[in-house]
Amino acid sequence: MKLLIFGTPKTQEVRWIVEEAKKAAHTVDAISLYDVRIATKDNGIELASEKVKILDYEAYLFRGMTRHLWEALLLAEWLYSQGKVVVDERLATKRYIPSKASTSIALAKEGIPQPMTIIPMGVNEALQELKTIKYPVILKDAWGRQGRRVYLAKSFEEAKKYVHEFHEARQQYLIQEYIPVNYDTRVFVVGDKALGGMKRTAPENDFRSNLAVGGTAQAVELTPEMAKLAVSAAKVSCMEIAGVDILTNQSKNYVLEVNRCPQFKGFQPSTGINVAKEIVDYIASKVANTSKENGC
Amino acid sequence: MLLEAAKDKTGDGVLIDIDDLILGTTNNAPFVKWANGNFLDYDVYLIRDIWHAMKKAIIIINWLKWNNKVVIDNNLAEVQYTINKIRTFFELAQAGLQVPRTFYPQSKAHFQKYVEEAGYPVVIKSNSAGKGAYVYKCDDEATVKDLIKQIEKSGHKYEKYLIQEYIPYKRDLRIFVLGGEAVAAMHRIPKPGNFAANYSKGGSVEVTELTPTIKEIAEKAAKAAKAEFGGVDLLETDRGEYYALEVNRTPGFDGISKATGEDFGEKVIEYCIKVYNQSSGQK
Numbered sequence: 001m002k003l004l005i006f007g008t009p010k011t012q013e014v015r016w017i018v019e020e021a022k023k024a025a026h027t028v029d030a031i032s033l034y035d036v037r038i039a040t041k042d043n044g045i046e047l048a049s050e051k052v053k054i055l056d057y058e059a060y061l062f063r064g065m066t067r068h069l070w071e072a073l074l075l076a077e078w079l080y081s082q083g084k085v086v087v088d089e090r091l092a093t094k095r096y097i098p099s100k101a102s103t104s105i106a107l108a109k110e111g112i113p114q115p116m117t118i119i120p121m122g123v124n125e126a127l128q129e130l131k132t133i134k135y136p137v138i139l140k141d142a143w144g145r146q147g148r149r150v151y152l153a154k155s156f157e158e159a160k161k162y163v164h165e166f167h168e169a170r171q172q173y174l175i176q177e178y179i180p181v182n183y184d185t186r187v188f189v190v191g192d193k194a195l196g197g198m199k200r201t202a203p204e205n206d207f208r209s210n211l212a213v214g215g216t217a218q219a220v221e222l223t224p225e226m227a228k229l230a231v232s233a234a235k236v237s238c239m240e241i242a243g244v245d246i247l248t249n250q251s252k253n254y255v256l257e258v259n260r261c262p263q264f265k266g267f268q269p270s271t272g273i274n275v276a277k278e279i280v281d282y283i284a285s286k287v288a289n290t291s292k293e294n295g296c
Numbered sequence: 297m298l299l300e301a302a303k304d305k306t307g308d309g310v311l312i313d314i315d316d317l318i319l320g321t322t323n324n325a326p327f328v329k330w331a332n333g334n335f336l337d338y339d340v341y342l343i344r345d346i347w348h349a350m351k352k353a354i355i356i357i358n359w360l361k362w363n364n365k366v367v368i369d370n371n372l373a374e375v376q377y378t379i380n381k382i383r384t385f386f387e388l389a390q391a392g393l394q395v396p397r398t399f400y401p402q403s404k405a406h407f408q409k410y411v412e413e414a415g416y417p418v419v420i421k422s423n424s425a426g427k428g429a430y431v432y433k434c435d436d437e438a439t440v441k442d443l444i445k446q447i448e449k450s451g452h453k454y455e456k457y458l459i460q461e462y463i464p465y466k467r468d469l470r471i472f473v474l475g476g477e478a479v480a481a482m483h484r485i486p487k488p489g490n491f492a493a494n495y496s497k498g499g500s501v502e503v504t505e506l507t508p509t510i511k512e513i514a515e516k517a518a519k520a521a522k523a524e525f526g527g528v529d530l531l532e533t534d535r536g537e538y539y540a541l542e543v544n545r546t547p548g549f550d551g552i553s554k555a556t557g558e559d560f561g562e563k564v565i566e567y568c569i570k571v572y573n574q575s576s577g578q579k
Contacts, residue, residue, distance in 0.1 A: 038382075038400040039410070040389040070383055071400070078390075101319070101355050108321035109362060116322045121352050122315030125331070129318060142351075172351050175320075 001284045004052065005030040006072065007063025012265040014063060016276035024280060027057075033068040036075065047075055059085040059283050063261050069098070085287050088260060090238040100174055101142045103237055103258050110236045112229070114255045115247070116177040123167050129175060130159045138176040141166065145259075147210030152178060179247045184209050184256060185220060187230035188267055188275055189242045191282045194227035196273045198266070217270040226253060233258050241279060243267075297549055297561030298342070305565050310338070314352055319359060328359060336363060340572045342564070343369040344546050366572045370545040371522040382423050382458045384521050384543050391520035393513065393540040396531075397461040401454045404444070410459045411440055419460040422452075433462060463539050465531040469504055471514035472552055472560065474525045474567050478514040481506045482555040483532075503555040513538050521545075525564065527552075 003021055007014045009030040021028035029052050036054070039046045047054060060079050065072040073091055080092030101119045108114065118133075119142075120126035130137070139162045141149035149171070153159035159175075166173040183201040187194050196219065203214035211217060222230075226246055233255045234242035243262030247254045264275040302309030310333075318329040328335050341360050343353060353372065360367045382400050389395045396419070399410035411418050411434075420443060422430030434440045447454065467483040481504040504510075514528040517540045527547030531539040549560035 034402050037406075038386075038402075040385060040395050040398045043389055043392055043394050045386050045389050068402075071402075074383065074386055097351070097354060099351060099355070101351075102358070104321055105319065105326050105355065105359060108324060108326040111324050113324050114321060116320070118318060118320035119355065121317045121319070121349070121356075122313075125316065125318045125329075128331075 001059055001287045002027040002057040003059045003061065003280075003283060004028075004054070004057040005061045005063060006033050006036075006065065006075070007061075008032055011064070011263075013263055013276070016264075016268070017061070017279055020274070020276040020280045024277075024284070026280065026284065029057075033065060033071055033075075036071065038071060038074070045074075045078065047078055054079075055082065057084070059087065059287050061087045061261075061279070061283060062091055085283065085290070087283055087286070088238070088240045090240075094238055098260065099142045099172065100140065100144075100257060101172060104174065106236050107233060107255055107258075110232070112233055112236060112255055113253060115179050118175040119172075120163075120175065123163060126163045126175065127160060130156055130163065133175070134177070135159075136178045138174075138178050139163070139166070140174055140176065142172040142174055146212035147208040147215075148212075149173075150208055152207045178207075179249045179254060181247055181249050182207070182209070185222075185226065185246045185248065186262075186267060187222060187226060187244045187246060188262070188264065188271075188273070189230050189234040189239075189244055190275070190278045191240060192231055192235075193278075194222055194230045195275060195278055196271045197222040197226065198271050211266045217266050219271040229253055229255060240282070297553075297559070298344070298564060301559065301562040301565040302568075305562070305569060308338075314349055314356055317356065319355060326359065326362075328356075336365070338365070339576075340366045340368060340568045342568055343367065343372060366568075366575050368524065368568050368571060370524055370526060372545065385458070387520045387522075388517055388540045388543070391516060393517055393520065394538065395540050396463050399459040401457065401459060404454055407444070407454045407457070407459065414459050414461045417462040419462050420457055421460065423456050423458055430457075463531050463533065465539075466534050467504070467532045469510065469530040469532055469538075470501075470547075470552070471506070471510060471528045471530065472525075472547065473514055473518040473523065473528055474563060475570070476515060476518060476524065478506055478511040478518075478528075479563070480552055480556050480558070480560075481510060481514070482552055484551070501551040501555045510538070513540065517543055525567065 003026055005014055005017060007030060014030050018028050018030055031049055031051050035049045035051050037048045062072055062076060076086045076091035080086045086092045104117045118129050120129060136152050136154045137159060139151045139153055139159060151162050153162060183199050186198045186200055188196060199218045199220045200209040200215040202209040206213060209215040230244040233244045237258040239260050241261050243259040245256040247256050268275050299309050299311055316330060320327055343357060357367055357369045357372060385395060385398055401407040401410050417433055417435045420432045420434060432443055434443060469481055469483050471478050471481040482501045483504045484499045484501050486499045517528045518526055521543035523543050523545050527544040529541040531541055553560045
């Protein structure tokens, strides 16, 4: 297989994927989306790079792209239209919104359990809701990553402060029921398979368990229910490579978040699962079964 | 204009500010709340002027569609990143329409390189601003340098702009497309001293004959941009060539109504009714 990765070539994840692909005798390159030239030419489009010949590959993996969303989508769509394998395929075939609000509604539509979530559109409505809600409550940026801009408000007054903060910054945010546990389980899903789980425990004095804020990781055995829940959450969100965060309280599981193409520089060493190899094998098998019937 | 027409034609119509809505999920099912009534009480939802709240609007549009409502949103939820002009541009180019050579810079270095490639005069415009805001024509290096200073001062990112070859044109046309069909055309005359011809910037308008060529290009452009109704902007050169520039998804009607003497608000509402009747016929 010939694979091109769009992402930051120097990140650990991209380096591991490149390494695994080479071990399996695949051709592989990685470039940043910054290195793609985007222009119109002769009444068509020109997508090119000085580093590689973009069309020389069979499969394309889109890693991080937060700052390059529409460029990535344009590229994904164009490559897909040329008959290429694009991961995640939904980037090319279904519009992708990396918003926690969209994920939340998509999960709810399929009846997947999650903490009660409110997506307020205006300030007054948000405050109205916050007057009747149970505290503490979570407020979080719908577009935040790695635990950034996730707050726990203990009172209405405190929640009000965050609401104004979000509105002033014109950020979309969610109000979410607080489930009183100090850890969550990150399940790594590739294709239809839950690779394994990692228990992330919040550092002292924090309610967030993201590794980026100092959470600690530990491998856990996944229950079949958890594995099943994670795979269906990824499927509902139309993600082929996903990190699903699950909260467990009083033996009930809740899906907290579904992350597209997540980091695994913490997951891989703590679980001993070779995620990079799983990703490479998944893409290679997708290339082998070029039929796109199973696309999302 | 739209609301009056809606009340005239259907007896009912309401303007909803999306800020008044609350969405959410409880007991593993989605819900929506609207303090002024039942949000799901209507048959047709026409989406207008939501540029300031695109991300919110997309969620609401998807939500209405899940509830099997007729949503006239110009496929906003499908083409959600068209907040950004350049994407429409690439769609037009991909459909084989003639467009000016356009570059998308991702850094200052790209920006400078692409300006050189486009040559002078060069057009530099903001990706996302509408109504002719942040559109510049630079005749020489010095003007571009000034603009770069301005961009750096304002803290804008270079990827907020696109760089375009300047097409000397005879007329700036705006064609209205409704339900995939070009229905009227006008050309816009910029206010003296203004380079952008937008009506909302004080330009004046005059009705234009919808020739078969113009009609065909406009319909093809609307289709490429997946806009069921919209305003297609074309440049017409002295040599009778047409360059597709933009497809506006929520075009203003004042100019075209004035130029043609027809009430376009009414036409849009008639179109909504038609779509609704077709969809209920299918159910």
